[in-house]
Amino acid sequence: MPIIQIATAFNIDLEFEIAEFHKRLLAYIIDFIMMIIYLFSMKYLLYTGFQIDFEQDMGIDILVISLPLLLYSLLTELWMNGQTIGKKILRIRVISLEGGEPSFGQYILRWITKFFEWPFLFGYIFFSKDALLVYIFITGILGISVMIIIAVTGKHQRLGDLAAGTVVVNTKTAFTVDDTVFMQVNQTDYKVLFPEVMRLSDRDINTIKSVLTQAAKRNNFEMCNRVSAKVKDVLNINSDMHTDQFLEKLLEDYNYLATRE
Numbered sequence: 001m002p003i004i005q006i007a008t009a010f011n012i013d014l015e016f017e018i019a020e021f022h023k024r025l026l027a028y029i030i031d032f033i034m035m036i037i038y039l040f041s042m043k044y045l046l047y048t049g050f051q052i053d054f055e056q057d058m059g060i061d062i063l064v065i066s067l068p069l070l071l072y073s074l075l076t077e078l079w080m081n082g083q084t085i086g087k088k089i090l091r092i093r094v095i096s097l098e099g100g101e102p103s104f105g106q107y108i109l110r111w112i113t114k115f116f117e118w119p120f121l122f123g124y125i126f127f128s129k130d131a132l133l134v135y136i137f138i139t140g141i142l143g144i145s146v147m148i149i150i151a152v153t154g155k156h157q158r159l160g161d162l163a164a165g166t167v168v169v170n171t172k173t174a175f176t177v178d179d180t181v182f183m184q185v186n187q188t189d190y191k192v193l194f195p196e197v198m199r200l201s202d203r204d205i206n207t208i209k210s211v212l213t214q215a216a217k218r219n220n221f222e223m224c225n226r227v228s229a230k231v232k233d234v235l236n237i238n239s240d241m242h243t244d245q246f247l248e249k250l251l252e253d254y255n256y257l258a259t260r261e
Helices: 021-049 058-079 083-088 104-117 129-152 160-164 195-199 202-218 223-236 241-259
Strands: 003-007 013-017 092-096 166-170
Touching: 003 195, 003 202, 013 166, 021 058, 021 092, 058 104, 083 092, 083 223, 092 223, 104 160, 160 166, 160 223, 195 241, 202 241, 223 241
Parallel strands: none
Antiparallel strands: 003 013, 092 166
C-alpha cells in the first residue's frame, strides 16, 4: 500500500496510506449514483407531483435540483471533514499536503476544478429524458478521464488535488469527531493553563492533533517530544507536564477558548 510522508510546520513527518485507486473509483460511483437518484427523484416530484411549469419555474428547478448537485462535493467535504458520502463508506478522506484538514481555500480549489466532472448546472435543468441520459453519459466519460489522471499521478491525485495541494488517504475507521481537533469541554469551572495557544494557527492545531493520534497508534511519543519543544519555544511556555499531556491540554485550552470567542 503506497505511503506518503507529509512534512508539517513542526518539522515532523507524518505517514499516511494513500487511498487505493479502486476505493476512489467506488467512492466516485457511489456519489454519482446517489446524485442521479436525487436528480430523477426531484424531477419527478417537481414536474409530476407538484406539476410545475418548467418555462415559468426554471428558477425552482435550478435552486432545488441543480444547485445542490453542483455544491454536493464541496459541502459534504466541508461538513464531513474531507469526506463525501462515498468516501465515508469507503473509509477514505481528503487531507492537506501540509498535514491536517485542508483549509477552506483548498476545498474551494478542489471544488472549482471538479466543476467539469459534475456538469449538473447546465443540461440537467432540461426536463427531456434524452437530454438527461446524454448528460449523464458525458459526465460518466469525464469521470473516467479523471480516474485515469488519478491512476498515473505519483500520489494518486486528480487535477483538483494537484491545484489545491491535497491528497486522498485511507482512514482505518470511520471519521468521527474524536479524529478532529474539536473536543467537548463540559466543566463549568474549567481553567485555562495556556491561553497563548490561541496564537497558533488552525493548521498548527491540526498538526498537533495528528501527531498525538499517530503517537498513540505507534506507542512512540518521540514526535510529541519534538512538537512539544517547538511549541514551548514559539509560545515561550514553561511546563513540567508530560509531553503528550501538555499537547492534550493545549488542545483542550484551544477548544475552550475558541468556543467562547
